[in-house]
Amino acid sequence: MRADYINPFIQSLCTTFETMLSCEITRGQLYLREPNTALHDISGVIGLSGNAQGTVVLSLDKKVALAAASVLLMCEAEEINADVVDAVGELTNMVAGGAKAKLEEYQLSISLPSVVTGTGHEIRFPSNVTPICVPFNSPWGPLKIEVGLAAVQQLAGAH
């Protein structure tokens, strides 16, 4: 599996933040994720299946989550409540959906987002998948995206 599958996710994340939140984000250096790397305060997780299987994680600092949710909900969000959780899930969904459209060859379908909270939570990938992590900075604080994707046999993809 080539590692350039990460680019559609990076593009999709930048576009989502720019068009949905009028927020320009700056990309940091991408790296292969090591175990025991805690995420930010709240993370949206979407499973990808099709001719490739994997997971995309969008992890946001609490301040970023609250600011983004405030824009999407058009009212001030002050704590991580059900609306903020939905907003983070929806952002993750937009990022995954945008990337999926650019990764047509894998005929990906995407799961419902689930959102993980809890100090120091970590989303671990299977040991045969090395997720690529890309940190970003925004005027609201830090965020990052982690993507692990592995090609599957054509037959298995036809489930």
Next chain:
Amino acid sequence: MRADYINPFIQSLCTTFETMLSCEITRGQLYLREPNTALHDISGVIGLSGNAQGTVVLSLDKKVALAAASVLLMCEAEEINADVVDAVGELTNMVAGGAKAKLEEYQLSISLPSVVTGTGHEIRFPSNVTPICVPFNSPWGPLKIEVGLAAVQQLAGAH
């Protein structure tokens, strides 16, 4: 969406523990999950897509995870390391795979498992999905399964 989609997951979990781990588990009372319910120490998460979309979470007390991994790996696991993470992912995969076979009408495909660790982590579902939670007891300690599944339109399912 009828709520009896939970039964294949319950059956699949019991069968997986019995056949793979020779461990008999006892089912507690199922309930609709409230927000702010922390999970056990380590949770496997799998996204489901197809004619229904959703998420299944298998959450294990640390003792259960270590004991189950020790059986699967055929050597004593003493801490939550990469092997234990893989074992929890694989157990979640077996549970989801077994349930998927019994839910043919939804033509589910399942994502790679991701595994979440971190004290007090919580996996939140979209607010329009009410996950069903089923607690279990095992000789090794407590575990639970959470499943949220929502039917999607036929067209959307054909992605």
